[in-house]
Amino acid sequence: xxxxxxxxxxxxxxxxxxxxxxxxxxxxxxxxxxxxxxxxxxxxxxxxxxxxxxxxxxxxxxxxxxxxxxxxxxxxxxxxxxxxxxxxxxxxxxx
Amino acid sequence: xxxxxxxxxxxxxxxxxxxxxxxxxxxxxxxxxxxxxxxxxxxxxxxxxxxxxxxxxxxxxxxxxxxxxxxxxxxxxxxxxxxxxxxxxxxxxxxxxxxxxxx
Numbered sequence: 001x002x003x004x005x006x007x008x009x010x011x012x013x014x015x016x017x018x019x020x021x022x023x024x025x026x027x028x029x030x031x032x033x034x035x036x037x038x039x040x041x042x043x044x045x046x047x048x049x050x051x052x053x054x055x056x057x058x059x060x061x062x063x064x065x066x067x068x069x070x071x072x073x074x075x076x077x078x079x080x081x082x083x084x085x086x087x088x089x090x091x092x093x094x095x
Numbered sequence: 096x097x098x099x100x101x102x103x104x105x106x107x108x109x110x111x112x113x114x115x116x117x118x119x120x121x122x123x124x125x126x127x128x129x130x131x132x133x134x135x136x137x138x139x140x141x142x143x144x145x146x147x148x149x150x151x152x153x154x155x156x157x158x159x160x161x162x163x164x165x166x167x168x169x170x171x172x173x174x175x176x177x178x179x180x181x182x183x184x185x186x187x188x189x190x191x192x193x194x195x196x197x198x
Contacts, residue, residue: 033101041098
């Protein structure tokens with residue numbers, strides 16, 4: 001499923017909304033999550049999962065081909081941990 | 096890592112502020128969006144949300160694990176797990192100097 005299909009499905013169940021409104025709703029939700037992560041906040045959605053941001057410190061790496069040392073700057077990576085209920089749902093039907 | 100935790104309440108508020116529906120309706124729509132995503136994943140589909148990332152369901156085969164405390168071998172049954180692959184845009188937003196997850 002891609003974003004436009006998600007919008008379509010939500011719109012079908014809400015005939016009083018314009019498709020454009022539904023698009024804005026989906027974007028507002030995703031935008032809020034992205035904004036929170038950009039601030040370094042955690043996002044916890046019970047039954048779904050939790051997003052967090054992890055710091056990867058600067059390190060000295062190697063170019064595997066030449067063996068040359070290269071410095072790698074610190075960076076932040078987004079993480080997602082599946083929630084309990086979601087984990088169970090994934091394993092309910094098929095065992 | 097201090098900072099607050101964003102929850103459904105904040106997502107509803109964002110929808111309420113940006114779309115101009117009632118709070119009740121905003122809340123129902125947040126739930127519906129999450130429901131459609133989780134239903135799709137439960138069917139084993141990949142959910143791709145452009146500029147955000149994608150959720151992929153992976154099948155794991157049976158393997159032998161070990162209880163780290165007792166050292167005893169225990170079978171781990173085949174299962175499905177879900178992983179999130181952040182989009183390049185999301186990774187970039189998180190590392191951008193203004194609004195980066197800094198300090």
